[in-house]
Amino acid sequence: xxxxxxxxxxxxxxxxxxxxxxxxxxxxxxxxxxxxxxxxxxxxxxxxxxxxxxxxxxxxxxxxxxxxxxxxxxxxxxxxxxxxxxxxxxxxxxxxxxxxxxxxxxxxxxxxxxxxxxxxxxxxxxxxxxxxxxxxxxxxxxxxxxxxxxxxxxxxxxxxxxxxxxxxxxxxxxxxxxxxxxxxxxxxxxxxxxxxxxxxxxxxxxxxxxxxxxxxxxxxxxxxxxxxxxxxxxxxxxxxxxxxxxxxxxxxxxxxxxxxxxxxxxxxxxxxxxxxxxxxxxxxxxxxxxxxxxxxxxxxxxxxxxxxxxxxxxxxxxx
Numbered sequence: 344x345x346x347x348x349x350x351x352x353x354x355x356x357x358x359x360x361x362x363x364x365x366x367x368x369x370x371x372x373x374x375x376x377x378x379x380x381x382x383x384x385x386x387x388x389x390x391x392x393x394x395x396x397x398x399x400x401x402x403x404x405x406x407x408x409x410x411x412x413x414x415x416x417x418x419x420x421x422x423x424x425x426x427x428x429x430x431x432x433x434x435x436x437x438x439x440x441x442x443x444x445x446x447x448x449x450x451x452x453x454x455x456x457x458x459x460x461x462x463x464x465x466x467x468x469x470x471x472x473x474x475x476x477x478x479x480x481x482x483x484x485x486x487x488x489x490x491x492x493x494x495x496x497x498x499x500x501x502x503x504x505x506x507x508x509x510x511x512x513x514x515x516x517x518x519x520x521x522x523x524x525x526x527x528x529x530x531x532x533x534x535x536x537x538x539x540x541x542x543x544x545x546x547x548x549x550x551x552x553x554x555x556x557x558x559x560x561x562x563x564x565x566x567x568x569x570x571x572x573x574x575x576x577x578x579x580x581x582x583x584x585x586x587x588x589x590x591x592x593x594x595x596x597x598x599x600x601x602x603x604x605x606x607x608x609x610x611x612x613x614x615x616x617x618x619x620x621x622x623x624x625x626x627x628x629x630x631x632x633x634x635x636x637x638x639x640x641x642x643x644x645x646x647x648x649x650x651x652x653x654x655x656x657x658x659x660x661x662x
Contacts, residue, residue, distance in 0.1 A: 349384065349513065349652065349653045350516060350517075350520065351384065351385050351386050352385050352386070352445075352446040352447065352512055352513060352515075352516035353385065353386045353387075353388055353444055353445045353446060353516075354381065354385045354386070354387055354388065354445060354446065354447040354448065354449060354512060355387075355388045355389075355390050355437075355441055355445045355447070355448045355449070356377055356381075356387045356388065356389055356390065356448070356449045356450075357372075357389075357390065357391065357449065357450045357451040357454070357457050357496075358389035358390060358391040358394075359371045359372045359373075359391065359451055360372055360373065360374040360377045360378065360449060360451055360496050361373065361377065361378050361387060361389050362378060363389055363391070364400070365391040365393070365394050365400055366400075366401075367393075367400075367401055367402050367403070367404050367405075368401050369400055369401040372451055372496075374496040376496070376499060376500075376505075377449055377496055377499070380656065381449075383655070384652070384653045384655065384656060385447075385512070388441070388445055390437060392430060392433050392434070392437070392456045392457060392480035393405070393430075393456050395433045395436075395437070396426060396429045396430050396432075396433045397429065398426070403418050403419060403420055403421075404418075404419040404420075405417065405418055405419060405426060405455050405456070406418075406419045406455050406463070406464075406465050407455045407462055407463065407464045407465065407476040407478075407479065408422055408464065408465045408466075408467075409464055409465065409466045409467075409473075410422075414464055414476060415427045416430050416455060416456070416479040419465075426479075427479060430456060430479045430480055430483075431479065431483050433480060434479075434480050434482075434483035434484040434487065435483070435487060437480075437484060438483075438484055438487035438488045441488065441491075442487070442488045442490075442491070443519055444519070445491060446491065446492075446512045446513070446515040446516040446519060447491060447492045447493070447494070447508065447511070447512035447515070448481075448484070448491055448492070448493045448494075449493075449494055449495070449496055449499070450478065450481055450493060450494070450495055450496070451495065451496060452495040452496060452497040452498070454478050455476070455478055455479065456478045456479055456480040456481075457478040457480055457481055458476065458477065458478040458481065458495065459477065459478070459481055459493055459494065459495045459498070460477065460495070461474040461475070461476070462474070462475075462476035462477060462478055463476060464476040481493060489572065489575075490515060490571060490572065490575050491515070492508055492511040492512055492515065492575075492579070494508045502658065502661035502662045503581055503662055504581075505658055505661075506624075506658045506659065506661075506662050507578075507579070507581055507582075509651070509652045509656065509658060510539065510578065510651040510652065511575065511578050511579060512652070513647075513651055513652045514536065514539070514574075514575075514578055514647070514651070515575065517532065517647075518532065518571060518574075523563075523564070523567065524560070524563065526558055526559065526560055526563055529555065529558060529563060529566070529567060529570075530555055530558065531645075533551060533552065533555045533570070534645065535645045535646060535647055536574075536646075536647055536648075537646065537648075538590050538593070538594065538646045538647075538648030538649075539578065539646075539647055539648050539651065540574075540577060540578075541589075541590050541593065542582045542586050542587060542589075542590045542648065543577050543578070543580045543582065543586070544580075544586070547577045550573070551570060551573060551574055551577070554566055554569050554570045554573070555570065584617060584618050584620065585618065587617070587624060588614055588617065588618045590648065591614050591617075591627055591628075591631065592614065594631055594643065594648075594649075595607070595610055595611075595614075595631070597640050597642065597643055598634050598635075598638055598640075601634075601637075601638040602634065602638070606634070609630070610627070610630060610631075610634075613626055613627045613630055614627055623659060623661060623662055624659040624662040625659040625662075628649055628659055631649060632649055632650075635649070
């Protein structure tokens with residue numbers, strides 16, 4: 344199993360979630376998982392788009408507002424003060440600074456600058472706001488840095504979303520550290536994520552494999568540029584229990600000559616219990632790791648599926 348110590352990825356984080364007093368009222372929104380747990384396994388890069396755009400602390404509140412020119416970012420008590428262009432410029436500057444360096448972004452929910460979804464959009468006095476907005480910074484940053492996974496701190500309370508986000512963060516970190524001129528590194532990256540891709544469906548690994556097949560130094564840059572957007576898109580898909588079950592059955596096949604009938608039966612029982620939602624993902628994964636330690640397999644040892652991020656995050660005990 345991939346026992347190498349995990350590299351510490353860099354993750355950009357809304358500064359208020361780290362306890363920085365940068366909010367409009369001079370306060371913060373410190374999040375325990377982000378500021379404590381995530382900080383143990385990654386290097387957090389604080390970022391506050393509103394402060395970077397020149398807004399003071401404290402400051403008047405801002406809002407997304409529906410106008411004849413589309414949705415704009417304006418001051419709540421004076422919509423004539425428009426921050427849209429400046430916020431878009433901040434997004435451009437930060438995208439230029441962070442792209443290829445950070446492997447994820449955690450933002451504050453419902454923020455008119457940072458919210459990822461369902462941000463209120465004002466339609467003017469007397470009209471109910473529509474919860475259809477995306478924070479102005481996030482909207483433009485994500486367009487400029489489409490590979491970087493983005494999540495809100497509130498959504499990270501969902502174990503499945505948290506698992507998926509961290510899997511993508513660590514995968515992108517591995518990609519960012521590849522030598523862009525080394526063909527073998529590109530091929531190995533794809534091969535070592537086979538099971539992660541299989542968990543998203545049988546076509547995913549094969550479709551990406553067609554991009555990798557026959558790559559040469561002359562075609563490497565073009566193939567890499569084609570590969571990574573699709574890889575990250577595939578990895579963004581949530582994995583159902585049924586698909587995890589199928590992948591674990593596949594993994595067990597590598598042990599079929601080494602395990603006793605009793606061990607095989609035990610594995611099968613644990614897989615079935617997981618599929619029936621009677622046990623978390625960590626239970627079958629721990630058992631598979633146990634058998635891999637007792638029966639080493641070079642191919643499985645290279646796979647990131649059984650350990651996509653540091654074990655001390657203990658996320659799979661919740662999935």
